[in-house]
Amino acid sequence: MTTLEGFRPIAEVAxxxxxxIAFGKAGVHKDDRYAVSINxxxxxxxxxxxxxxxxxxxxxxxxxxxxxxxxGLADAAEGKVQKLDWVTADVEIDEEDE
Numbered sequence: 666m667t668t669l670e671g672f673r674p675i676a677e678v679a680x681x682x683x684x685x686i687a688f689g690k691a692g693v694h695k696d697d698r699y700a701v702s703i704n705x706x707x708x709x710x711x712x713x714x715x716x717x718x719x720x721x722x723x724x725x726x727x728x729x730x731x732x733x734x735x736x737g738l739a740d741a742a743e744g745k746v747q748k749l750d751w752v753t754a755d756v757e758i759d760e761e762d763e
Contacts, residue, residue: 675690676690676691678690688711691711693711697713698713698716699711699712699713700712700714
């Protein structure tokens, strides 16, 4: 059996009655996600994935927005932030305070 460049054998596994293969010996954990690819020789490649909600995709597609977000996170980590008094929909405004 030949191995692809950069790969090393770690275990031999057998598919169960439902054609499933356990990958625990390869360091796979519960809820890990992978893209599965196969070549003409039948070699299977699992590529780790990190899924994000679609509403957050704009951060990764917009360089300026992503840079701004990272600057804000860095400021917060350094304590360069201040509390703002916000009024939200779940807070009732006292008519006398206006």
